[in-house]
Amino acid sequence: MNIETQPPENNDIVASAMDLEWARLHDMLSLSEALRTGAQLDDQFAQRFAALSETVSDARTAGSWKGLSVMIPKEVLDQLTPMDLDLMVLALAPVARPAFAPRLQSLQPQIAQPWPGLALVQELLMLESSEEIADLIEKLTPTAPLVRSGLLKVEGNTPLQTLRPGPILIRLMLGRDPELAPPPGASLATMRGRWDQLVLPEPTLRQLREFGAWVEHRHAMTRDWGARAVHGPLALFSGASGTGKSFAATVLATELGERTGAPWALYSLDLGRIMSKYVGETEQNLNALLDSLEGRNAILQIDEADGLLGKRGEVTDARDRYANLEVSHMLARFERHSGPVILTTNLRANVDSAFLRRFQLVVDFPTPDVQARSALWKVLLPPDAPIAKRVDLDKIGDAVRLSGGAIANAATYAAVLAYADQGKVDLPHLARAIWAELTKDARQVRPSEIGFLSEFLEVAA
Known part of the structure; x- marks a missing residue:
């Protein structure tokens, strides 16, 4: 099947076309459920289903799956057949329409999960001949386009194998993260x-x-x-x-x-x-x-x-x-x-x-030099904090060698001290904050290590 290799220009159109896929799958599930329970479908079901299937085919030809071309090479897309698209619809269904999940699961009690198993796939796609089933299996081998490109995952052991959508398929066709919960760890x-x-x-x-x-x-x-x-x-x-x-x-x-x-x-x-x-x-x-x-x-x-x-x-x-x-x-x-x-x-x-x-x-x-330290002081102090006129941040950057992380801590500490004093950020606040940062290492720190700020240290203390 030839899928256009340009991404869709209108996501609403693509979403509408995918709604047709879900409507068709709804009817496929309804047919299987009726066969299991003996329920009667309305007289117009067959005619409606045939018309819907034809509309889906037209939408596919018009580019309803063009979103795959964003990440999947053209040579892979050119190999995809209508059955490949059907398999992706079945795998995506529990994610795209969560209400499909319990319906899929109830139709395959031997698996007890919502991901469609091969038996259910065969039933829903109405594959009867040995040739059709062989074609299905061939499309799910590790070297087949769907699996090799990461669009589908085949899990479990024969005959209870199931189809799951690859993360890339969920991202491209549904435009959402594959998982909602934070990754473990x-x-x-x-x-x-x-x-x-x-x-x-x-x-x-x-x-x-x-x-x-x-x-x-x-x-x-x-x-x-x-x-x-x-x-x-x-x-x-x-x-x-x-x-x-x-x-x-x-x-x-x-x-x-x-x-x-x-x-x-x-x-x-x-x-x-x-x-x-x-x-x-x-x-x-x-x-x-x-x-x-x-x-x-x-x-x-x-x-x-x-x-x-x-x-x-x-x-x-x-x-x-x-x-x-x-x-x-x-x-x-x-x-x-x-x-x-x-x-x-x-x-x-x-x-x-x-x-x-x-x-x-x-x-x-690299460890910040004098110019970088001065710039960091200017960036890391709160932008709306009032600063005393005598505070020269360039001079402070030159006087004390601190890493960027240490400057961030000291800038926040000095701002807190100034706010508590209901005044401006001043040299005593900066001296005390820088001194606290230097003494974290539990080593003997000399006042000379903070340069001219040492004369404000006693006042700050």
């Missing part, structure tokens, strides 16, 4: 950021913009240039603590939402929540996490991935061998994931060189 980052809040050198900013361009255009390249399926990107953000690695991820999520016109979620993963001492459980947890993320508009961020990326040691026993295999599996699985993944590390020097080749982008976040 990850938490949603609710903070958002803007480029003007991200104080970094231009080379670093350029790489971050290239990350966004990769995500935004990867599928269009497949459609327009015939490129192979482009996954990821898998990126490594490297830099000392507080240099903006995590905040950059929030900026990217915000930017992608604005670029694509659809919200992008940022999920943060603590490796401790998926890594397990039991053999095979780490891989199982990771696979469940990434499977849940497939097809979503989401970035996965893994902070403090130093342990995962560290140089592999010499194998002296079975535990060492398994640990190395576990890490290799995790990185390979991240690499195969279709969506963007960001790993952060504070110690790039400790990263195994064999792992670096797996990353499409490696972005270095």
